[in-house]
Amino acid sequence: MKEKSIELLNNAIADELSAVHQYMYFHFHCDDQGYDLLANLFKRTAIEEMLHIEMLAERILFLKGEVRLKASNDVKKVHEVKTMLDMAGNMETSSANDYNKWANECSQNADSVSKKLFETLVEDEERHFNQYDDEMENLKKFGDNYLALQSIERSKNIGAGRPPVQ
Ligand SMILES: [Fe+2]
Numbered sequence: 001m002k003e004k005s006i007e008l009l010n011n012a013i014a015d016e017l018s019a020v021h022q023y024m025y026f027h028f029h030c031d032d033q034g035y036d037l038l039a040n041l042f043k044r045t046a047i048e049e050m051l052h053i054e055m056l057a058e059r060i061l062f063l064k065g066e067v068r069l070k071a072s073n074d075v076k077k078v079h080e081v082k083t084m085l086d087m088a089g090n091m092e093t094s095s096a097n098d099y100n101k102w103a104n105e106c107s108q109n110a111d112s113v114s115k116k117l118f119e120t121l122v123e124d125e126e127r128h129f130n131q132y133d134d135e136m137e138n139l140k141k142f143g144d145n146y147l148a149l150q151s152i153e154r155s156k157n158i159g160a161g162r163p164p165v166q
């Protein structure tokens with residue numbers, strides 16, 4: 001029972017680590033292009049994924065396992081906002097699907113705490129999906145104006161001596 005849970009928890013850490021890397025990569029590039037709102041969304045989500053890693057690692061250590069801190073995927077060098085949001089939405093859906101399955105597996109192995117942990121993560125990943133989906137809708141609705149507005153907002157803040165949007 002323990003070994004199976006440890007394996008699933010480590011698989012989750014590998015996915016979370018890939019998400020942290022990919023979202024920080026998106027953050028740097030949105031920030032570079034002046035899209036503060038998106039840059040901050042990617043950064044905040046990356047930080048939440050990092051906290052997921054912490055929760056998963058704590059559970060592995062409790063089960064006396066070894067934390068395998070290795071990302072499942074290399075960072076994809078995507079610079080276009082629509083592709084970023086597409087990719088991010090897919091990553092969240094796929095994590096939510098996996099965690100739902102793994103929650104069931106943990107339940108079958110009589111590990112209710114790991115099951116609960118996976119269920120908590122599903123809730124967070126669904127919320128992340130929604131945030132990305134909302135931004136994708138905005139992009140579709142307003143097209144390039146949506147991105148232009150973010151750049152203008154940044155210039156206005158700099159001009160007025162205000163700190164950037166957080
Ligand atoms: Fe996560």
Ligand SMILES: [Fe+2]
Pocket residue numbers: 019045049092095124125128129
């Ligand atoms: Fe997520």
